[in-house]
Amino acid sequence: MVIELFDENEYTDTISRNPLIVMGIADKGARLWKYLETLLRNLESQLESNIKVVITDVEVVKNLLQEFETDVAKRRSLIKVFLNGVCIFTQEDVTENIANDMEMLKRGIKDSLKRRSVIIRFTVK
Numbered sequence: 001m002v003i004e005l006f007d008e009n010e011y012t013d014t015i016s017r018n019p020l021i022v023m024g025i026a027d028k029g030a031r032l033w034k035y036l037e038t039l040l041r042n043l044e045s046q047l048e049s050n051i052k053v054v055i056t057d058v059e060v061v062k063n064l065l066q067e068f069e070t071d072v073a074k075r076r077s078l079i080k081v082f083l084n085g086v087c088i089f090t091q092e093d094v095t096e097n098i099a100n101d102m103e104m105l106k107r108g109i110k111d112s113l114k115r116r117s118v119i120i121r122f123t124v125k
Contacts, residue, residue: 002040005056008064015082018052020118022109025065026077028057032096036077039094039101046106046122081109088112 002024005011015021022043024036037055044053058065058073065073072078072092081089089112094101106122113120 024055025073
């Protein structure tokens with residue numbers, strides 16, 4: 001289940017307490033929000049259970065992001081992957097094609113983790 005974060009404390013706690021996190025950030029008022037939720041749910045269904053998947057409104061975390069990240073998330077979307085509290089992967093925007101976005105995310109996440117000697121497998125559904 002993709003969990004929505006509602007404040008800065010949840011954001012920082014989630015990053016510090018979970019070894020591996022996939023996080024979507026976008027404007028909750030934009031139509032792209034629903035697509036991002038769907039994309040993250042699909043991704044989560046193919047990930048190992050110990051990987052946390054969350055989503056948050058850019059307004060909730062704008063003070064914790066770099067200025068360019070806030071701008072990207074406000075205009076479209078931002079997906080970040082954290083490993084042990086450190087952001088190791090960032091994807092700006094999505095294509096709004098589930099198959100293409102899933103493929104890009106899976107490759108980006110796998111490659112970023114592999115460089116840090118962490119191997120994950122995605123299940124095929």
